[in-house]
Amino acid sequence: MSSQLARRVVSKRQFSTSRVVSHQERTILQKLFKIPLDAGAIGAVLATTWLGGQIFTEASPKKQKPQTALTTAGATKKDLVILGSGWGSASMLKSLDTSLYNVTVVSPRNYFLFTPLLPSAPTGTIEPKSIVEPIRAIAKRTPGEVTFMEADATDIDVTKSTVTVKQASTEISGVSKQDSGSSLTTDSFTKDLKYDYLVVGVGAQPTTFGIPGVAEHACFLKELPDSYQVKRKMLDCIEKAALYPKGSEERKRLLSFVVVGGGPTGVEFAGELQDYIDEDLHRWMPEIAEDVQVTLVEALPNVLNAFSKKLWSYAHQVFEETNIHLALSTAVKNVTPTTVFAQSKLADGTTKDLEIPYGMLVWATGNAPRDFTKLMFKKIAEQNTARRGLLVDENLKVNGTENVFAIGDCAFTGHPPTGQVAHQEGDYVSEYLKQKAALDDLNHELSKASNSDESSKVQTRIDSLKSQIKPFNYAHMGALSYVGAEKAVADLVWGKFSSTSTGGTFTYLIWRASYIAMCISARQKALVAFDWLKITIFGRDTSKE
Ligand SMILES: Cc1cc2nc3c(=O)[nH]c(=O)nc-3n(C[C@H](O)[C@H](O)[C@H](O)COP(=O)(O)OP(=O)(O)OC[C@H]3O[C@@H](n4cnc5c(N)ncnc54)[C@H](O)[C@@H]3O)c2cc1C
Known part of the structure; x- marks a missing residue:
């Protein structure tokens, strides 16, 4: 009887002890979670208020001074x-x-x-x-x-x-x-x-370096209408390829997307293209997504040559992981409506001729x-x-x-x-x-x-x-490039003499934050942030229009 009572007392004690511990733990956890949540909520409220204020100021500009013949000092206005x-x-x-x-x-x-x-x-x-x-x-x-x-x-x-x-x-x-x-x-x-x-x-x-066929057959990525043209071309290739049986040469050609130029524009576009294939096309047309091949052609032995050396190999590694084919030390010689003719320099100093059939060719070489x-x-x-x-x-x-x-x-x-x-x-x-x-x-x-x-x-x-009046003096703030798969590379400059080279997912967040900061207006900042949020929820839009 007494041992039963003792067991009950012990078990009650254990129970009550465990309740006290879990309550304490919960309180600590709640407090720990509360700090970032509160900070996040305050940050979000402050950022939204600031952005709202900026958008309002931009939308209601002050009355401007009219153009006049004379300045306020009475001189002729130039x-x-x-x-x-x-x-x-x-x-x-x-x-x-x-x-x-x-x-x-x-x-x-x-x-x-x-x-x-x-x-x-x-x-x-x-x-x-x-x-x-x-x-x-x-x-x-x-x-x-x-x-x-x-x-x-x-x-x-x-x-x-x-x-x-x-x-x-x-x-x-x-x-x-x-x-x-x-x-x-x-x-x-x-x-x-x-x-x-x-x-x-x-x-x-x-x-185009005067390379035959480039001006006629390639898409460019310089102005806004170029982006509509590239999107249309990409979706035309995808829809047309879907009409051909798996394994057919024409289907393979249509799904070969070639990007020429290993600078930031070419690298970022190749990365974005592969993201679209892996994250969106794969959901809607998996059998097509499997057959798409993105190739990045660069005449030098590395991509992102203006970045520090260690970031070259990081970019190469990301491309390998995401299945982007890199054709390095490869110079395009001629382009026809269906094929890129190029020449690769091999490690032993010899050259090899290449033929790359393509559905879409994007030219980003300078x-x-x-x-x-x-x-x-x-x-x-x-x-x-x-x-x-x-x-x-x-x-x-x-x-x-x-x-x-x-x-x-x-x-x-x-x-x-x-x-x-x-x-x-x-x-x-x-x-x-x-x-x-x-x-x-x-x-x-x-x-x-x-x-x-x-x-x-x-x-x-x-x-x-x-x-x-001082001469123009350029202050380099660093360079950033997206490489795909939510990874970016950055050469960041701190002050006059120190710099950091970094690559990865955290750099990708820096890349996003920097681009938001660089947008020319609050309206642009808000729209870009909404677009990123929108694709996280709904995915990318794959309709042609
Ligand atoms: C896809 C892409 C991505 C890039 N990414 C980056 C980046 O991340 N960071 C970075 O620092 N740089 C980047 N750049 C480079 C940057 O965009 C250019 O260096 C920059 O635009 C140069 O500015 P600009 O004013 O000289 O020329 P632009 O911005 O090209 O502007 C030229 C203007 O002149 C107008 N124009 C053309 N002809 C005439 C004419 N005859 N008469 C009057 N107006 C004319 C054009 O319509 C345009 O409005 C990128 C470029 C591209 C294409």
Whole structure:
């Protein structure tokens, strides 16, 4: 009896002890979970409030100052013409005090395109419209009124300071010139614009290196309409291949997707393509997904050559794991409507000819100057030797001119042709022209000075302001590239002398966070974040339209 009682007491004690422990554990666990949950909830509320505030501010811009003949100091207000609406020109416009000049922006594209996420558009990871921002919206948020003309700059007279513009609308990649995007190009509106300052930010076009068949048969990935073209081509190949029996040569060819160029654009697109095949196509058409082969062709022995060495092998490893075939040290020689003819350099120094049948070919090998840039090479004596971009001085002023600046991919500064460089150059010219406007006002004040004392005071201010004008100095912040399978590589720069090279899933989160931060508007940030959330829930959209 007593032993039974003792057992019951013990068991009750054990029970009550175990209840106390589990309660304590639960409390500790709850507390532990609560900290990140609370922090996450507070973070989400703060981020949403901040984003909401930004979107509201952007949607309701302040009243702008109208364009006028004179500045507030009474000097003649100068005409500033900006060519282009890309990274260089849009960044410049965004940071410019547009009330200091009568500003006109000329571009065949009435929007800014956030190119870093363009490789995500054809596969439906990102909606194409999420990565554009109307140039008029950017202009509307600046202090002074801006005129926008949807037109191409077609000619320039640097002695008369005029630029000829002709009505035009976005072209696909500038190589094929297939699609003007406008139904009204036949009446060809043309006008000569007079400028006091001209900023040339016309970018570059994809280069084909003159390889036969590339311009005719390849798709490019440079402009927004290119992404629609690539998507359509990819889905055409998939749907057509489904009509052929498994194992047929034609089905194999249609499902061979070849990407040429192992730089960030080619690598990111190949990674996105394989993600789409593995995560989406596999769900809907598994028998087709199994037969798709993505091949990345690169003339050098590695992909992502601008990144640090250890990231080359990491990218190769991810590609191997995800079944992307790498054709390295392989140069394309000729392209027909169905086959890429290439030559590979083997380790023993010999070469091997390759034939790669393809359904879709995407060409991402770098830049060549646009027609307008080449025209400037020809028309300005100091530019006659230029090949890759306009030659500029330390203030980004075009050699051989007094009042023309070049920014971004159309300028040759020794820096890589990236959005990061173009953005900093745009900001620099904006600041430079702000100082120039202040100098103009001071010179006007000097001309009105009534005595030598007043003159010397103004002259001192002029000299001081002139000494503040610094040459352009590029600050490299690092480089990022998505490699597929939710992995990215990054060369991150901390301060002047230290840097980190990293690759993996955490880097992928850094990649995403950086791209959100780099978006040009709060609206763009929100749309990109929604797109990523949307594909996590619903998957990518595989419909053609
Ligand atoms: C797919 C892709 C991904 C990229 N990813 C990155 C990245 O992750 N990070 C990075 O730093 N860089 C990236 N880049 C490079 C970056 O986009 C370019 O370096 C950058 O766009 C250059 O800016 P830009 O202003 O010189 O030219 P663009 O941005 O190309 O803009 C040129 C503008 O000029 C207009 N234009 C063309 N001809 C005329 C004319 N005759 N008259 C008037 N206007 C004209 C065009 O319509 C366009 O608006 C990427 C590029 C591509 C294609």
